[in-house]
Amino acid sequence: MAGAAAFLAAILLTLGRVAAEEAPSKQWQAGAYSFSDELGGFRIVGVSGAGTKDDPITIREEMNSASPVTMVIRTVRPIRPFDYSGRYANGFLHVRIEMLNNSELPWIEFEFELQEQLGKASVFGDGLSFDQRRTDSGNIWSESFGQYSRAFEPYDRLLFRKGKIDHLDSASFNFMITDFTPRWEFFLVQDPRIPSS
Numbered sequence: 001m002a003g004a005a006a007f008l009a010a011i012l013l014t015l016g017r018v019a020a021e022e023a024p025s026k027q028w029q030a031g032a033y034s035f036s037d038e039l040g041g042f043r044i045v046g047v048s049g050a051g052t053k054d055d056p057i058t059i060r061e062e063m064n065s066a067s068p069v070t071m072v073i074r075t076v077r078p079i080r081p082f083d084y085s086g087r088y089a090n091g092f093l094h095v096r097i098e099m100l101n102n103s104e105l106p107w108i109e110f111e112f113e114l115q116e117q118l119g120k121a122s123v124f125g126d127g128l129s130f131d132q133r134r135t136d137s138g139n140i141w142s143e144s145f146g147q148y149s150r151a152f153e154p155y156d157r158l159l160f161r162k163g164k165i166d167h168l169d170s171a172s173f174n175f176m177i178t179d180f181t182p183r184w185e186f187f188l189v190q191d192p193r194i195p196s197s
Helices: 002-021
Strands: 027-030 033-036 042-048 057-063 069-075 092-101 109-115 145-151 156-163 170-179 185-193
Touching: 027 042, 027 057, 033 042, 033 057, 042 069, 092 185, 109 170, 156 170
Parallel strands: 057 092
Antiparallel strands: 027 033, 033 069, 042 057, 069 185, 092 170, 109 156, 109 185, 145 156
16 A cells, blocks of 8 residues: 555656646736747746836847747737827837857857747738838847848848857847737747858
8 A cells, every 4th residue: 555655646646747847838917918939949947127218128049049030929909000109019129138158058159030820931011120111220239149131032031150159158139020920829949050060
């Protein structure tokens, strides 16, 4: 009887550990948006800010691989384009991402891609971009990379270059997302690049 009780206790302990590891991802809310790591491959550990230039949404995350991962972004307040009161999703979102490289590989470039539909390239007509209306945006910079380039067709991509993030080092990226036809949900693909040899 005592052996059966010990066996049952071990099973319950194991099931509890598995359930904790498979706990659903959290919806982190800041400003008029929520941010989720529900598609896997990375972990959001904190979110703050209003999404304005003076108070950008700051997303703290940890990447456990050197493969592309996708963040799900949703509006949690009503959409009112060009309303700057801070009470609504308005199509202008200043973002700062603070990322820990826990992939065990160095990153020599880092690319972000916006998608209005998961897995499909964002096109010019959807209004979603990395501040596309400005040729040389002062809203885009990184402390870890010296240069960036943007591609708008057929993708909305932002590539940071001329830098390096070693294993267990952190990096920060700053940019502005504009959406002139705001949607309730869109996606941010994050793609670290490793040395080819």
